Amino acid sequence: MSERVLMKGNEALAAAAINAGCHHFFGYPITPQTEVAAYMSKMMPKVGGVYLQAESEVAAINMVLGAAAAGKRAMTSSSSPGISLKSEGVSYIAGSDLPCVIINVQRGGPGLGGIQPSQADYWQATKALGHGDYQLLVFAPSTVQEMVDMVTLAFDKADEYRMPAMILADGMLGQMMEPVTLPEPVKELPKKEWAACGHENKRPHNIVNSLYIEPDELERLVDERYERYAHIQETEQRAECIMTEDADIVVVAFGATARIAMSAVRAARQEGIKAGVIRPITLWPFPNDILKETAKTAKAFLTVEMSKGQMVDDVKLAVECAKPVHFFGRTGGVIPQPNEVLEQIRKIAGGIK
Amino acid sequence: MAVVFDRPHALCDCNLHYCPGCTHGIIHRLVAEVIDELGVEGKTVGVAPVGCSVFAYNYFNCDMIEAPHGRAPAVATGVKRACPDDVVFTYQGDGDLAAIGTAETVHAATRGENIVVIFVNNTTYGMTGGQMAPTTLPNQVTQTTPYGRDVNTAGFPIRVCEMLCTLDGVALAQRVAVDTVPHIREAKKAIKKAFQNQIDGKGFSIVEILSTCPTNWGLSPVEALDWLRENMMPYYPLGVYKDSEKGVK
């Protein structure tokens, strides 16, 4: 077991990616993810890996496409405006059944927005990063240790399901320093028989492609992908439940916001309000099952986000409108305060009584 | 009976979808012959982006990747960095390389990315039905320049080899044509040199090939070759624009 070290979220994530066998990183500078690229540029030469600063996010994601197509674990990281540019490439990666990991250290939007933490790319990540019928695996860490653990998980799951995976972090987690334990470097990576890296005259040529001119063929391929997605929805939902067994009010929050929600819930408990937290860890697949189950006992839900309310739709769908779902959010880089969340909990509790 | 002329092994045994008289077919054959002659099919990866040649992944026997429109040099960069011992080439049209993919092209070139770019210049967007391309000649009529390309509003054509030869990362920038037998021989020599450059680790090599699009030019295959000679060659002179062994022209 490695020792515990104090690291910034972005650096810890980068270090964990290298240990997960990612020796190919392609990026383009943008705040607040800069430390990921800086760490990669420092460490990749030491492990015989590739760090390349591309001419744009468009180029960076296509370099990831190339390295992934050649069978390597590849990663790119960016923040909101840069992720918009990557969307074309991500769609092609998904359409070509290639695994890779994309980091989004979110900042405020739309447009150039701001550089403070945000969660306003939830819809983009879970519903519409690029054109076509497809999904990404989306992981939402809430501690620096989780940034580390999830990058390994993201690479493993991306390889297992041959699809892109995203770590949806935010500026707060990226900049925060916490003690972490890094994983040991992986020794063996999965074999990729489909990779386009030269057939060595030993097999027919491999083709990595997303073009299917015949509608029937394209539909069949998308259907196959959706069967995989259905399996993922059944088996990969992840969430953390804190004090939800007896909770009347369940706060639903992901990432750094979940930590704020926890402080508010602890304070509410001291006032005698039975509150709890569900923290989605996978945003796609969304943890529908646990929310649906909790809706049997909870009286109301409060979704807290650093946005104008995006995940709240998924919470409503998950609880099938069996219980009221309230929303509280701050946006533009403003971080919700525990007392603001507590105030919302009190208001809902007043209504319930 | 002795076989004197055969399909190169690197070219698949299938019908190409190109229009009759289109010179894409000749260019495919030349690339395949070079791959055969250098004996590198087993370690070659081709990258073909959107354009008339998008189905190249079905035509070349080496491993193939289809890239988004304009992004082939970035995809090829990813492959080459992942597998430095592979031989990596892109096969791009003019709209792809010099409009939507200009940034990817210029930066792969200036990084001296050790890849081969086969650049098919036919002065038009073939696949989408003959719209103006960055290489469309002044006054040339296309679907989207119905009164001829007006350089005052639509700008001037880009001479790609002339532009790229100023970059230090470029090992070879050569313009060739495939309109006559001597030119086809010359083109093959250039393509072979580009591949050899990569094997020797010399950096970015681009071979621009003046090509016909009889369908969208509205000409017969023979007329198209005449049109290419009369109109394209004066604007896009053939020759070696940069050869790192010899310097810039």
Ligand SMILES: Cc1ncc(C[n+]2csc(CCOP(=O)(O)OP(=O)(O)O)c2C)c(N)n1
């Ligand atoms: C992002 C994007 N924009 C537009 C298109 C439509 N499109 C397909 S091929 C093409 C032009 C191809 O022209 P060129 O690169 O010159 O190659 P040619 O077909 O002439 O060989 C365009 C615009 C596309 N596929 N993707």
Ligand code: SF4
């Ligand atoms: S449209 Fe033009 S470039 Fe495309 S295959 Fe036909 S002749 Fe060739």
